[in-house]
Amino acid sequence: MNTKPKGTYDVLPGESERWINLESAIRKVCRLYNFKEIRTPIFESYNVFHRSQDDSSDMVNKETYDFEDRSERKMTLRPEGTAGVIRAYVENKIYANEPLSKLYYVGPMFRYERPQKGRNRQFSQFGVELLGSDSPLVDVEVISLGVTLIKAIGLKDVKVKINSLGDSISRMNYKNVLVKHFSNHLDELCEDCKERLQKNPLRLLDCKVCKDKEFFINAPKINDYLNLESKKRFETVLQSLDSLGIEYEVSPNLVRGLDYYSHTVFELEVNIPEFGAQNVIGAGGRYDNLVKELGGPDITGVGMAFGLERLLMASEFGGKSLKSKDFVHVYFITLGEKAKAEGLKQIALLRNLGLVCDMDYVGTSLKAQFKHADNANAMFTCILGDNELENGVVNIKDNLTDEQETIKLNEIFEYVMNKIKPENPCAGCNGRK
Secondary structure (H helix, E strand, O other): OOOOOOOOOOOOOOOHHHHHHHHHHHHHHHHHOOOEEOOOOOEEEHHHHOOOOOOOOHHHHHOOEEEEOOOOOEEEEOOOOHHHHHHHHHHOOHHHHOOOEEEEEEEEEEOOOOOEOOEOOEEEEEEEEEEOOOOHHHHHHHHHHHHHHHHHOOOOOEEEEEEEOOOHHHHHHHHHHHHHHHHOOHHHOOHHHHHHHHHOHHHHHHOOOOOOOHHHHOOOOHHHHOOHHHHHHHHHHHHHHHHHOOOEEEOOOOOOOOOOOEEEEEEEEEOOHHHOOOOEEEEEEEEOOHHHHOOOOOOOEEEEEEEHHHHHHHHHHHOOOOOOOOOEEEEEEEOOHHHHHHHHHHHHHHHHOOOOEEEOOOOOOHHHHHHHHHHOOEEEEEEEOHHHHHHOEEEEEEOOOOEEEEEEHHHHHHHHHHHOOOOOOOOOOOOOO
């Protein structure tokens, strides 16, 4: 028997509705903020993600799925959404027609890492990219969207952890101080940190192995090395969050895992006991040079991403249920081939009018067909046999009240609509079940 690859999963009927409802919530929130959806290829040219030999992120160095196609071109399955969106933004010259672009994406990503709960080798990611403005207010716009989405799925206790990496001058000064500090403890560093010390000292602060060591705790903080312009910018971000009533905590060691960030970086945390210390469900930051790195003009941006699996887990433990009860408005039970043909015709007519309909296609017994109607959570069951067909009528049963009537075949829609809320016949069971 063939089985799914390690680190992947099947989304089965019943569970898929939760995904649909989450994606619907995402699209509604993005619409409120006037973000437009963009869809990019699942695989890109290798250089879209592997842009520099000095990149120290684990994602780029250890986790990408790289392959050669039949023309020996090197490709990479996308491990994150931002780089592909920026490639599309540059290639299609979106900046020429839209000085400010507000984009979002939803789709599968791929990283070769150790599978664990909520982290898979194929996973789904939602992200936003706001391009074309250097204003600190757009940083706040993106953070606000993230907080709004978390609350939209029923999670109330959300906190923003935030930091500033400053501009290039501030980061360079800080990197020099970090190198000097950690060089004095070279023998105590893990192997990854020794490599980071050479490539990107800021990433030392993101180490999970050494973080509790005293020389890590006492390492210099970037806040002390921000120049005046960077400090003012960060203060504007914090003041704007205050004005929106968004709770935050300045976290001096927050640097994020990708090398292209500058100025504002942030993580969105939820207070869910089942998550333990792993309570971050969304994160992002500003990038000033990424568009230029991918061949575009000198345009800045800010982005944010969520793993959909984490959002679903969070909604299950601490938010509102994203499950929706399956139902059909009308289920046809037919007796005989002529009745089956008429049933097929009737459900086609009712579907065109907006009702969810189904019928038995297997040819099971009358008892089994009633059971199928129950399993389908049918609001109404229509029973059609040869006698009913000759008289142009159908027996219809209201499965909530168990009342059964005989009505004309062309009156089914009106009958159902009179029993449910007529303004929205496709909105579910309308409280009837």
